[in-house]
Amino acid sequence: MSEGGEVITSGNRGILARRAESVASATGLRYAPIAVSRGRGAKVFDVEGREFIDLLSSAATANTGHCHPTVVSAILAQAADLIHYTPVYMHHEPLVALAEQLIELAPGKFEKRVAFGVSGADANDRAIKYSRAHTKRPKLVSFLGSYYGTTYGALSLSALTLSMRRHLGPTLPEVYHIPYPNCFRCPLQLDYPECEEACWEVTRQLYFDRVIPPEEVAAVFVEPIQGDAGIVVPPSFFLPALREFCNQHGILLVADEVQTGFGRTGRWFGVEHWDIAPDVMVVGKAIASGVPLSALVARREILEALSASGADLQTFAANPIACQAALATIAVLKDEELVARSERLGRHAKDRFSDMKRKHELIGDVRGKGLCIGVDLVQDRCTRRPAAKEALKVCWFCYTHGVLLTTLNQSVLRFQPPLVIEEDDLDLALDVIEAAIADISAGKIPDSAIQDFTGW
Numbered sequence: 152m153s154e155g156g157e158v159i160t161s162g163n164r165g166i167l168a169r170r171a172e173s174v175a176s177a178t179g180l181r182y183a184p185i186a187v188s189r190g191r192g193a194k195v196f197d198v199e200g201r202e203f204i205d206l207l208s209s210a211a212t213a214n215t216g217h218c219h220p221t222v223v224s225a226i227l228a229q230a231a232d233l234i235h236y237t238p239v240y241m242h243h244e245p246l247v248a249l250a251e252q253l254i255e256l257a258p259g260k261f262e263k264r265v266a267f268g269v270s271g272a273d274a275n276d277r278a279i280k281y282s283r284a285h286t287k288r289p290k291l292v293s294f295l296g297s298y299y300g301t302t303y304g305a306l307s308l309s310a311l312t313l314s315m316r317r318h319l320g321p322t323l324p325e326v327y328h329i330p331y332p333n334c335f336r337c338p339l340q341l342d343y344p345e346c347e348e349a350c351w352e353v354t355r356q357l358y359f360d361r362v363i364p365p366e367e368v369a370a371v372f373v374e375p376i377q378g379d380a381g382i383v384v385p386p387s388f389f390l391p392a393l394r395e396f397c398n399q400h401g402i403l404l405v406a407d408e409v410q411t412g413f414g415r416t417g418r419w420f421g422v423e424h425w426d427i428a429p430d431v432m433v434v435g436k437a438i439a440s441g442v443p444l445s446a447l448v449a450r451r452e453i454l455e456a457l458s459a460s461g462a463d464l465q466t467f468a469a470n471p472i473a474c475q476a477a478l479a480t481i482a483v484l485k486d487e488e489l490v491a492r493s494e495r496l497g498r499h500a501k502d503r504f505s506d507m508k509r510k511h512e513l514i515g516d517v518r519g520k521g522l523c524i525g526v527d528l529v530q531d532r533c534t535r536r537p538a539a540k541e542a543l544k545v546c547w548f549c550y551t552h553g554v555l556l557t558t559l560n561q562s563v564l565r566f567q568p569p570l571v572i573e574e575d576d577l578d579l580a581l582d583v584i585e586a587a588i589a590d591i592s593a594g595k596i597p598d599s600a601i602q603d604f605t606g607w
């Protein structure tokens with residue numbers, strides 16, 4: 152916060168105002184009112200040089216931290232040689248080298264191919280095309296609460312908020328949404344494991360016996376941990392049961408690892424927690440430490456279904472700078488053992504949040520794996536009604552104390568720092584969150600504080 156205590160400082164205000172006058176408002180969400188100008192490791196700096204600990208990692212993109220020197224060098228070297236040549240017409244080595252590495256890293260001991268894209272959304276759209284082309288089936292199944300991006304295919308699969316869908320129909324036909332096993336807010340109001348997996352049984356009876364003929368389904372799309380729904384971790388039976396169901400009916404299992412990939416959850420990919428291999432894996436975000444790149448890594452026969460047809464051409468797919476950034480990202484994750492670090496620091500952070508939960512009724516649930524943690528705030532622990540206003544107050548308090556924090560699905564604090572975060576910074580950020588929760592619980596933060604925070 153500036154000396155005068157204003158929420159938006161003058162250096163940032165001008166840039167925010169210019170954005171509001173020139174850029175469509177639907178392209179952003181309102182959180183900390185700062186213009187970021189520099190990033191190093193787990194820290195970012197605004198245009199006035201103020202320092203913040205970043206708990207958002209640019210939406211789970213900066214797993215190796217901001218501007219890791221190895222990644223920066225790879226980008227600079229490639230940019231000096233060749234900025235781009237489209238793989239639609241010519242070939243280059245970085246895209247081949249990266250495809251080979253992704254095939255090595257992805258779960259599943261079967262022959263694979265890779266198809267590159269630019270964003271998580273376009274990769275999901277293309278997973279729809281390949282799934283339909285390979286199976287010759289029309290139907291797609293996805294989950295309530297899921298988020299796959301905002302292009303039309305990805306939007307059709309997503310079911311997170313009405314504001315993302317309103318006035319945008321018709322979306323893609325033949326897409327069905329079934330319940331995701333959300334144990335904290337179980338629609339059947341049962342507890343795991345006493346429920347004996349009732350949600351999956353009910354889903355099968357309600358949907359697959361009555362509405363969706365399984366033999367017409369091309370693919371089930373699933374996030375191994377639902378990210379934007381609020382870091383919803385499924386119970387242990389779920390992903391293996393889903394894998395088994397898909398096997399029985401010849402349905403492809405598409406795992407969206409856009410948010411959970413590249414060490415975020417303490418494994419290279421989220422599905423590894425349940426020891427399953429999807430038929431198609433969708434990756435993006437952290438793959439190139441912030442340079443736009445996405446990929447499908449899938450069984451060979453699926454990605455050969457559109458063979459030489461020209462049905463998956465993109466001028467900017469597999470840009471060589473992005474591929475080099477991805478190769479450097481993978482090298483850094485390996486050399487600095489960041490996947491194991493994510494698990495270790497994640498365990499520590501979860502312990503601290505669990506300790507806060509014991510002290511403060513405001514915290515209803517702490518969940519996640521590795522450095523992918525959601526802290527769900529509730530108005531009271533019986534109804535579990537989401538405490539959205541309180542969650543924004545935590546973000547405001549953190550912002551004014553040099554920590555960038557955002558929410559997911561209204562009431563869930565999104566805790567996804569870069570995997571390189573220093574342990575002291577991690578504890579400092581956790582101290583600030585704890586102080587925020589204590590102040591809010593004591594009624595010390597007025598509603599007016601967040602009006603200024605979000606009302607610019």
Ligand code: PMP
Nearest residue numbers: 270271272298299300378409410
């Ligand atoms: N899938 C998941 C699981 C995501 O979390 C996101 C982004 N939040 C996307 C897809 C969309 O990625 P992009 O914004 O790169 O299109």
